[in-house]
Amino acid sequence: AQTVTQSQPEMSVQEAETVTLSCTYDTSENNYYLFWYKQPPSRQMILVIRQEAYKQQNATENRFSVNFQKAAKSFSLKISDSQLGDTAMYFCAFTTNTGNQFYFGTGTSLTVIP
Amino acid sequence: EAQVTQNPRYLITVTGKKLTVTCSQNMNHEYMSWYRQDPGLGLRQIYYSMNVEVTDKGDVPEGYKVSRKEKRNFPLILESPSPNQTSLYFCASSPNRGGFGEQFFGPGTRLTVL
Numbered sequence: 001a002q003t004v005t006q007s008q009p010e011m012s013v014q015e016a017e018t019v020t021l022s023c024t025y026d027t028s029e030n031n032y033y034l035f036w037y038k039q040p041p042s043r044q045m046i047l048v049i050r051q052e053a054y055k056q057q058n059a060t061e062n063r064f065s066v067n068f069q070k071a072a073k074s075f076s077l078k079i080s081d082s083q084l085g086d087t088a089m090y091f092c093a094f095t096t097n098t099g100n101q102f103y104f105g106t107g108t109s110l111t112v113i114p
Numbered sequence: 115e116a117q118v119t120q121n122p123r124y125l126i127t128v129t130g131k132k133l134t135v136t137c138s139q140n141m142n143h144e145y146m147s148w149y150r151q152d153p154g155l156g157l158r159q160i161y162y163s164m165n166v167e168v169t170d171k172g173d174v175p176e177g178y179k180v181s182r183k184e185k186r187n188f189p190l191i192l193e194s195p196s197p198n199q200t201s202l203y204f205c206a207s208s209p210n211r212g213g214f215g216e217q218f219f220g221p222g223t224r225l226t227v228l
Contacts, residue, residue, distance in 0.1 A: 047216050050216070100164060
């Protein structure tokens with residue numbers, strides 16, 4: 001069974017500081033894709049960053065980067081220079097190369113404090 | 115503008131009254147999917163479709179039906195809604211199988227079943 005676990009229901013960070021959100025997953029597949037989605041109060045789902053499991057290099061998108069540890073099945077999101085607009089729910093998600101299903105974690109609610 | 119649209123955005127109904135939530139995308143995407151979002155549970159996949167006339171169950175298909183008669187539309191049907199189907203529903207589409215392409219989400223439909 002494929003599962004995604006986010007063990008931090010809520011987090012907060014001071015503006016301009018760095019915060020790391022944790023995600024672990026479980027799969028027996030070797031090829032898969034991992035994602036972080038952001039859901040601001042508007043409820044719109046926005047893709048933040050994506051990582052292909054076969055790539056060794058960690059993905060980065062501006063202030064967002066991931067720490068992908070394949071052996072540990074860990075996929076954490078680091079947000080640098082946190083901004084008020086980063087306040088949102090963040091979901092870790094996963095899909096396999098062979099399957100067509102998507103699996104989401106339960107989410108981490110991040111608050112950026114001015 | 116490339117987008118996924120859902121209607122209605124808000125719906126309050128009563129137990130047993132059949133309803134349909136429509137989903138349409140204008141990006142010629144092959145893959146479409148429905149999710150429900152509940153507090154503490156994250157997003158869970160209800161059904162997905164790889165292409166016209168091809169649909170399959172996700173993790174929580176009970177009580178729902180879908181159809182894909184045209185590429186752009188993927189309606190979600192609740193034949194006999196029950197209170198445990200009160201939730202926030204999202205439709206999403208992707209240019210190919212979810213893992214290869216970014217999923218584009220609709221704005222969500224807030225459903226309340228009394």
